[in-house]
Amino acid sequence: MASAAPETDLSFARDVAGRACAAGAEAAQAALARDEQVEVGFDSRRLSLLRTTEDESTSLAVFKRGRKGTAIVSGRADDAVSGAIAEALAAAEAAPPDPANVIADTAPAIASAHGPAEVDRDHLVERALEHIEVMAREFPAIVSRESYHRYVRTRRSFANSAGLAQQETRGRYTFITMFAARRDGRTTSLNYSGVHAYAPFRRLVDVGALRRLYGEATRSFDIRPAPGKFVGDVIVAPDALEGLLLWPLARVLGGYSLMSGTSPYKDKRGAAIANPMFSLLNRPTASSFPEGQDFDGFGVPTRDLDVIRDGVLQDFLVDFYISKKLGLAQTAGGFGFVVPPGAKPEAEIIAETKRGLLLTRFSGGMPADNLDFSGIAKNAFYVEDGEIRHPLAETMISGNLRELLLSIRAISKETIDFGNARLPTIAAGGVTIHGRG
Numbered sequence: 140m141a142s143a144a145p146e147t148d149l150s151f152a153r154d155v156a157g158r159a160c161a162a163g164a165e166a167a168q169a170a171l172a173r174d175e176q177v178e179v180g181f182d183s184r185r186l187s188l189l190r191t192t193e194d195e196s197t198s199l200a201v202f203k204r205g206r207k208g209t210a211i212v213s214g215r216a217d218d219a220v221s222g223a224i225a226e227a228l229a230a231a232e233a234a235p236p237d238p239a240n241v242i243a244d245t246a247p248a249i250a251s252a253h254g255p256a257e258v259d260r261d262h263l264v265e266r267a268l269e270h271i272e273v274m275a276r277e278f279p280a281i282v283s284r285e286s287y288h289r290y291v292r293t294r295r296s297f298a299n300s301a302g303l304a305q306q307e308t309r310g311r312y313t314f315i316t317m318f319a320a321r322r323d324g325r326t327t328s329l330n331y332s333g334v335h336a337y338a339p340f341r342r343l344v345d346v347g348a349l350r351r352l353y354g355e356a357t358r359s360f361d362i363r364p365a366p367g368k369f370v371g372d373v374i375v376a377p378d379a380l381e382g383l384l385l386w387p388l389a390r391v392l393g394g395y396s397l398m399s400g401t402s403p404y405k406d407k408r409g410a411a412i413a414n415p416m417f418s419l420l421n422r423p424t425a426s427s428f429p430e431g432q433d434f435d436g437f438g439v440p441t442r443d444l445d446v447i448r449d450g451v452l453q454d455f456l457v458d459f460y461i462s463k464k465l466g467l468a469q470t471a472g473g474f475g476f477v478v479p480p481g482a483k484p485e486a487e488i489i490a491e492t493k494r495g496l497l498l499t500r501f502s503g504g505m506p507a508d509n510l511d512f513s514g515i516a517k518n519a520f521y522v523e524d525g526e527i528r529h530p531l532a533e534t535m536i537s538g539n540l541r542e543l544l545l546s547i548r549a550i551s552k553e554t555i556d557f558g559n560a561r562l563p564t565i566a567a568g569g570v571t572i573h574g575r576g
Contacts, residue, residue, distance in 0.1 A: 143173070145250065145294065145296070145306060145308065148171050148173060148294060148296040148306070149250075149296045149298065149304055149306050151169075151171060151197070151215060151296075152169040152170065152171045152197070152296045152297060152298040152304075153169075153298040153304065154220075155167075155169035155197060155199055155212060155220055155223075155224075155298075156168055156169045156199075156298050156299055156300050157300065158220060158221075158224060159199060159201050159224045159227065159228075159300075160300045162221075162224050162225070162228060163203065163228055164201035164202060164203055164224075164227075164228060164231070164300075165202055165203050165204070166201070166202040166203075166241070166242045166299070166300050166301070167199065167200065167201045167202065167242075167299065167300045168199075168200050168242050168243075168297070168298065168299035168300070168303075168437065168438065169197055169198070169199050169200075169212070169297070169298055169299075170197065170198050170295065170296070170297045170436060170438075171195065171196070171197040171294075171295070171296045171297075172195070172196050172197075172293065172294070172295050172296075173193070173194070173195045173293065173294045173296075174192075174193070174194045174195075174291060174292070174293050175191075175192075175193050175291070175292045175293075176191065176192045176193075176194075176289055176290065176291045176292075177190075177191050177258045177260060177263060177289065177290045178190055178191075178192070178263075178287055178288075178289045179263045179264055179267045179287070179288045179289070180285070180286065180287050181267050181270075181271060181283075181286050181288075182282075182283050182284065182285070182286065183271065183274060183275075183281065183282050183283045184271065185271070186264070186267060186268070186271075188287075189264070195214075196211060196212075197211065197212040197223075198210075198211055198212075199211070199212055199223050199224065199227050200227065201224070201227040201228055201231050202231070202240050202241065202242060203228070203231045203232070204236060205236035205237055205238055205240050206231040206232065206234040206235070206236050206237070206240065207230075207231055207234055207237070207240040208226075208227040208228055208229065208230030208231030208232070208233075208234060209227055209230060210223040210224070210226040210227035210230065211223065237464075238463070239460055239461075239463035239464040240460075241463060242299045242300065242301055242303075242437065243299065243301070243303055243437040243438050243439050243459060244301045244303065245303060245438070245439055245440070247302075247303055247304050247305055247438075248305060248433065248434070248440055250305075250306040250307065250308075251306075251307045251308070251433050252307070252308040252309075253307070253308070253309045253310070253337065253429070254292075254309055254310035254311045254337040254429060255290075255310045255311075255312075255337065255338075255339075256292070256308075256310055257310075258290035258292075258310075259290070259339060262339050263288050263289070263290060266288055266339075266340060266342070266343050267286075267288045267343070269342065269343070270286070270288075270342075270343040270344060273342070273343075273344050274344070274353075277344070277353075278353045278354070278357060280320040280321060280322050280356075280357045281318050281319075281320055281353050281356060281357065282318060282319055282320070282321045282326075283316050283317065283318040284317045284318065284319070284329075285315075285316070285317045286314075286315070286316040286317070286318075287313070287314070287315050287316075288312075288313075288314050288340075288343065289312065289313045289314075289315075290310070290311075290312055290313075291310070291311060291312075291313060292308065292309070292310040292311075293308070293309050293310075294306070294307070294308040294309075295307050295308075295309075295432070295434075297434065297438045298438075299437075299438060303438045304438075305433070305434045305438045305440075307432070307433040307434070309429065310337070311335050311336060311337055311429035311430070311558065312335070312336050312337075312338070312339050312340055313333065313334070313335045313336075313558075314333065314334055314340060314343050314346050315331070315332075315333040315334075316331065316332060316333075316343075316349070317329060317330070317331040318330060318331070318352075318353070318356065319356060320356040320357050320359060320360065322360055325360050327356050327359040327360060327362075327518075328359070328500075328517050328518055328533065330352055330356060330499070330500060330517075330518050332347050332348065332349055332352055332378055333347075333557070334346040334347040334349075334556075334557050334558055335428070335429045335430050335557065335558025335559060336429060336556075336558050337429050347378075347555055347556075347557055348376065348377055348378055348499075348555050351376075352378065352499065352518075355499060355518060355520070355530075356518070358530060359518065359530040360530075361529065361530065362529070362530045362531060362532040363521070363529050363530070363531065363532060364531065364532045364534065364574050364575040365496065365521050365531055365534050365572050365573075365574025365575065366521075366574055366575065367574050367575060368571070368572065368573050368574055369494065369571075369572055369574065370568075370569060370570065370571050370572070371493070371494040371495035371496070371568070371570060371572055372492050372493070372494065372495030372496075372522070372548070372566055372567065372568050372570065373495055373496055373498055373516075373536065373538075373543075373566070373567060373570040373572075374485075374488060374489060374492060374495060374496070374497045374498065374522065374564060374565075374566045375498050375501075375564065375565045375566070375567070376497065376498060376499040376564050377554070377555040377557075377562040377563060377564060378499050378500065378555075379498045379499050379500055379501045380478070380562045380563075380564075380565060381476070381560060381562070382500075382501050382503075383498070383501040383503075383512070383514075384540060384543070384544075384565075385419070385476050385478075385560070385562075387505060387506045387510065387512065387540055388419070388510075388540065388544075389456055389474065389476070390505065391403060391404060391508065391510065392404060392446060392452075392455050392456050393455065393456045393457075393458075393461075393471075394455065394456065394457040394458055394460075394461025394462070394464075394465065394467070394471075395461065396508070397455060397457070397461070397465065397467075398461060398464060398465060401508040402508070403508065403509055403510060403541060404452060404455075407452050408452050408453070408454065408455070409451065409452065409453075410451065410452055411450045411451050411452075412447065412450065412451070412452045412541070412544060412545070413447055413450040413544035413545060413547060414450055414544065414545060414546070414547035414548070415449045415450040415451075416449075416450070416481055416547060416549075416550055417447065417449075417450055417478070417544065417547050417550065417565075418445070418447055418448050418449060418450075418478065418479050419446045419447040419476060419477075419478060420443070420444070420445050420446065420448075420476070420477040420478075420479070421443065421444040421445075421446055421456065421471060421474060421475065421476060421477075422443050422475045422476075422477050423441040423442075423443070423471075423472070423473030423474055423475040424441055424442070424443060424475075427443075427475050427477070428475040428558055428559050428560070428561075429558045429559075430475070430558050430559035431473060431475045431559070432472075432473040434472070435458065435459060435472025435473055436459075436472070437459040437460075437472070439459050439469060439472055440472075441471075441472045441473040442470075444456075444470050444471060454470050455467075455470065456470060456471040456474075457469055457470045457471060458471055458472055459472060474559075475559055475560060476560045476561075476562070477560070477561045477562075478550070478554075478561070478562050478563055478565070479550075479563075480550060480551065480552045480553065480554050480563045481549060481550025481551055481552055481563060482550075482552055483549050483550075483551060483552060484551065484552060484553065485551040485553055485564045488549040488551060488564065488566045489522060489525065489526075489527065490525040490526075491525060491548075491549070492522045492523075492525060492566065493523070493524065493525075494522065494523050494524075495522050495566075495568075495570070495572070496516055496519045496520060496521055496522060496531060496534070496536070496572060497519060497520040497522055497527060498516050498518075498519045498536075499517075499518045499519065500516075500517040500518040500519075501514055501515070501516060501517070501536075502514055502515045502517055503515065506540060509539070509541075510539055510540035510541045511537075511538075511539050511540075512537060512538060512539070512540055513535065513536070513537035514535070514536065514537075515533050515534065515535060515536075516531060516533070516534045516535075516536050516572075517533055519531040519534060534572060534573060534574060535572075535573035536570050536571065536572055536573065537570070537571045537573070538569055538570040538571055539569075542569050543567045543569060543570065544567075546567045546568045546569045547565055547566070547567045548566050548567060548568060549565070549566040550563050550564070550565050550566075551563040551564035551565075
């Protein structure tokens with residue numbers, strides 16, 4: 140894959156920030172992101188797509204008298220840069236002043252490179268063809284609507300008018316698929332999964348939790364509702380954990396909830412907010428995940444952070460802007476969540492469940508500030524007396540995430556590495572399951 144030299148990208152970012160200051164900004168920053176991608180698309184029967192794409196975007200932010208304006212630079216032509224600068228300056232003039240609108244002044248890091256620098260095109264095609272054959276043989280009922288096996292190389296280049304310059308290049312392989320099971324005119328609920336890795340995948344069917352998800356889909360034709368409305372356990376599989384728990388939790392532990400005063404945990408640093416077996420670690424750096432990042436949108440290096448350790452809230456997720464706004468130390472700029480494993484196999488956790496459901500996909504809106512939640516359990520199974528009884532029709536579940544954290548009773552020793560998060564299965568009680576009355 141051809142690519143502009145790293146020095147050229149960084150020089151352009153510096154030039155954009157410099158020109159913005161020359162045009163009237165008191166300070167400026169420019170962030171250029173370049174994606175080069177080789178993509179193989181396929182469905183259940185055949186390859187449908189093989190293409191190479193290149194995308195580039197440069198975001199500009201200017202600062203003047205505490206006011207901030209932003210714009211996107213389309214391309215690298217002089218008139219495109221000049222137009223974006225004028226747009227950003229006009230936006231700044233119309234914006235309200237805010238003392239937190241500043242650029243970062245920190246030591247630059249050495250330019251970094253992670254993952255493979257070149258794509259193995261034959262590997263992309265061969266693994267896709269192999270996956271089609273494996274699915275026909277092992278999971279013939281599975282119908283994939285869209286599957287993409289990709290190699291993506293991203294280079295991020297950042298410069299500001301204080302002399303800060305940062306650059307990282309990251310190559311990785313990605314597999315994303317959407318699928319359902321179909322048999323005798325019946326189709327199961329749609330499901331999806333995605334995994335990222337530095338190393339090429341050996342077999343696509345074995346990435347993430349796909350083999351499990353495919354198997355569960357083929358067992359989901361004869362769905363039935365949960366028997367009655369009751370309060371029980373929810374066993375949250377890794378694919379559902381981020382949507383149900385982690386992103387809502389990150390929101391209320393984030394700086395914007397602190398700034399608005401709506402976080403239920405605003406005075407809880409150092410307090411126990413979860414069962415002691417639960418920890419939440421933020422690991423955004425390159426050594427952790429292919430989808431991580433070495434620096435944030437202000438050029439500040441990211442770092443690892445223990446958010447919750449052994450059930451105790453250690454720190455909040457405070458980005459650069461909020462750190463200036465509230466006078467707090469910056470603790471976050473990127474996200475890559477790790478929930479450490481527990482001691483029990485998932486099978487044992489299920490065997491210890493009196494009544495509840497096994498959840499692999501959750502569909503619901505963002506919980507309220509008090510962390511009350513409700514949504515639809517999809518691709519779920521009813522569990523009673525330690526056994527998976529039957530696949531569930533789409534079922535409403537509700538509860539409170541603060542109470543759920545405290546009622547965690549087990550965490551699996553198995554984890555799934557998605558390339559942007561590493562997660563186990565978690566079982567907790569106190570969830571209302573709205574079955575058939």
